[in-house]
Amino acid sequence: MDKDLRLDQKTRMYIQNARYLALAAAISISCGANAQLLHNVTIGNPKALALGNAVTADPPGIDSIHFNPAGLAKIKGRQMNIKILAAHMTLDAEFGEPTRPDSDYKQLYYNLVQNNPDICPDANNADECWGTDPIANTSSSSDGPSLMLPFFGMTEIPILAFPSGGIAFEDSARGWTFGTAVYSPQGIGYRREDGDPAASVNPGDPGGYQGVGVGVTRLTYFSPTVAIPVSETLSFGVGINFSYQGLAMDTYIRAPLETTRWLETINEILPDEDALHILRPYDTVGRLSVEMEDFLSVGFNFGILYEPYEWLSFGFLYQSETTSQLSGDYKMENTESFIHTAEGLGTFELLLPLFDGTGFHATPIEEGTVELEYIMPQNIAFGTSVKVLPNLKINFDVRWVEYSVWDELEFEFSDSVDFLNLSSVIYSVSGLKDNADPDAMRIRRAYEDTWSIAIGAEYQLNDNVVLRAGYEPREGAIPSTSADLLFPIGDADLFTAGFGWQMSSTTRIDAAFGVLYSEQNIAACESKNANSCQEGDVVYNPYYSMPFKTETIAYIGALSFDKKF
Numbered sequence: 001m002d003k004d005l006r007l008d009q010k011t012r013m014y015i016q017n018a019r020y021l022a023l024a025a026a027i028s029i030s031c032g033a034n035a036q037l038l039h040n041v042t043i044g045n046p047k048a049l050a051l052g053n054a055v056t057a058d059p060p061g062i063d064s065i066h067f068n069p070a071g072l073a074k075i076k077g078r079q080m081n082i083k084i085l086a087a088h089m090t091l092d093a094e095f096g097e098p099t100r101p102d103s104d105y106k107q108l109y110y111n112l113v114q115n116n117p118d119i120c121p122d123a124n125n126a127d128e129c130w131g132t133d134p135i136a137n138t139s140s141s142s143d144g145p146s147l148m149l150p151f152f153g154m155t156e157i158p159i160l161a162f163p164s165g166g167i168a169f170e171d172s173a174r175g176w177t178f179g180t181a182v183y184s185p186q187g188i189g190y191r192r193e194d195g196d197p198a199a200s201v202n203p204g205d206p207g208g209y210q211g212v213g214v215g216v217t218r219l220t221y222f223s224p225t226v227a228i229p230v231s232e233t234l235s236f237g238v239g240i241n242f243s244y245q246g247l248a249m250d251t252y253i254r255a256p257l258e259t260t261r262w263l264e265t266i267n268e269i270l271p272d273e274d275a276l277h278i279l280r281p282y283d284t285v286g287r288l289s290v291e292m293e294d295f296l297s298v299g300f301n302f303g304i305l306y307e308p309y310e311w312l313s314f315g316f317l318y319q320s321e322t323t324s325q326l327s328g329d330y331k332m333e334n335t336e337s338f339i340h341t342a343e344g345l346g347t348f349e350l351l352l353p354l355f356d357g358t359g360f361h362a363t364p365i366e367e368g369t370v371e372l373e374y375i376m377p378q379n380i381a382f383g384t385s386v387k388v389l390p391n392l393k394i395n396f397d398v399r400w401v402e403y404s405v406w407d408e409l410e411f412e413f414s415d416s417v418d419f420l421n422l423s424s425v426i427y428s429v430s431g432l433k434d435n436a437d438p439d440a441m442r443i444r445r446a447y448e449d450t451w452s453i454a455i456g457a458e459y460q461l462n463d464n465v466v467l468r469a470g471y472e473p474r475e476g477a478i479p480s481t482s483a484d485l486l487f488p489i490g491d492a493d494l495f496t497a498g499f500g501w502q503m504s505s506t507t508r509i510d511a512a513f514g515v516l517y518s519e520q521n522i523a524a525c526e527s528k529n530a531n532s533c534q535e536g537d538v539v540y541n542p543y544y545s546m547p548f549k550t551e552t553i554a555y556i557g558a559l560s561f562d563k564k565f
Contacts, residue, residue, distance in 0.1 A: 042185065043063060046498050056316065057313045057395060065183075069301050070304050073177050075170060077564055078564065079564050086556075088555045091141065091485075093140040095137060119280060134197065141205070142192055146214070154215050166179060180223050198254065209252050209543070210484055210542060211250070215249075216247050218376070219244040227303075235306075243299070247292050279337060288333075297323075311386065314382075315385075318379075325371070332419065343360070357422070384396050393459075394455070401477070408435075424437050424438055442539065448477055449477075470496040472496075476491040483520050483550070508562040509560070511558065520549065526547075
């Protein structure tokens with residue numbers, strides 16, 4: 001009788017927990033929160049890293065908050081976690097010989113500028129007047145890490161290292177487990193050798209036209225999560241994440257594709273073509289730097305963990321889309337050559353509105369505020385964990401990420417920017433998709449949704465030590481038609497290994513190391529984000545008709561300390 005009573009009480013507790021879970025899920029969804037992107041490499045959990053991130057059905061302790069919130073239900077009592085992630089990344093690129101323009105294209109340019117002594121004073125023919133691209137047959141490499149940090153902005157750091165942690169405790173009366181953690185779902189940043197890439201003396205890195213420095217950071221600082229067992233084999237979990245999102249970019253700008261068709265149109269309209277100072281094809285236009293952030297970006301995670309047998313488990317994870325309303329400052333430093341161009345367009349000012357343009361500032365520096373709506377795509381993961389031998393467990397995950405929401409990034413400026421003003425006119429004349437307004441810049445991304453897998457193995461060496469290894473072939477979200485040097489990552493392979501050491505009944509240490517490798521080989525004119533040959537496609541193709549290769553290697557290490565108290 002007492003046994004039946006205990007069973008009935010336990011059943012009622014599970015039913016009650018299921019009701020509470022449904023309420024919690026409804027509240028989290030009704031918050032209108034949008035989810036975080038699954039950048040598992042930067043979470044810094046050694047178990048997940050060592051298993052190639054195949055942990056949806058084998059969640060890693062307190063970091064289940066990110067990988068599968070239902071996994072918190074496996075934590076008994078009170079537990080704390082301290083961890084550190086360290087990484088080193090190299091980004092290398094090689095540029096080939098431009099395949100264009102052809103002789104007719106060069107002759108058109110020569111005809112437009114041959115009477116201008118400032119453009120081709122010593123040129124005897126079209127080839128000499130057009131000039132040679134200083135980036136051709138050169139190479140680029142990153143010079144160290146940078147990060148966009150809250151309160152500090154874009155910051156150069158000697159090494160990418162990030163300490164974090166979390167805490168969880170079980171409510172034994174209800175069977176719930178609560179937890180929160182600090183972690184970084186997204187963190188990437190680099191810098192290249194500073195300097196104008198086109199300078200004749202001490203030129204900067206050739207990759208500087210798509211990032212002298214770039215930093216993207218998402219830092220989750222509060223992630224209240226609850227996991228509720230609804231039976232002895234089935235648990236649910238849901239959590240809300242409060243995050244900081246920051247983005248910084250510092251880049252030189254040039255526009256080889258702005259010197260033909262639109263110049264013909266303007267020269268037909270202007271009364272005196274000599275009044276217009278025309279940019280040389282490979283002149284640097286200027287240097288644009290932006291820093292933006294949002295201190296309150298909210299999302300939620302939902303997970304299920306089903307363990308029908310001691311040797312078999314299944315997991316499910318959903319992370320919602322998040323939208324960050326980034327805002328900050330911009331600074332555009334114009335070169336002397338471009339300032340002369342803007343000054344020359346003053347005689348064209350009355351007609352500029354007909355071509356979606358406005359008046360030019362023609363000043364060395366343009367400053368103001370800038371805004372960007374930055375979306376992190378939703379993602380789903382399914383996983384299974386099978387103990388194939390008494391001491392050997394195999395994990396397998398399948399993951400989908402909706403990267404197609406990154407179709408373009410639209411920067412909205414508080415005032416018109418001369419380069420964008422000119423670009424807007426060019427797009428109007430060329431009839432292409434308009435990527436620029438006088439006060440807005442739309443950087444094309446055109447990324448693709450991805451399906452990827454991950455596999456991990458864990459071997460129980462003895463009662464206290466486990467050995468782990470993993471492999472994750474990451475399908476690239478960036479097709480060759482969208483490749484660039486801003487984020488030079490295509491298809492990638494992640495190889496990992498690590499171990500766990502149960503020092504005592506209350507103390508555990510885990511460690512892992514991983515290597516991520518990615519390369520791309522982009523033919524001339526293939527990418528609409530870097531080397532397009534479509535005349536008038538100004539924003540943004542600085543490596544006109546130039547083939548390039550990229551190689552990205554990241555070394556990641558993680559160490560954690562877990563303690564029950």
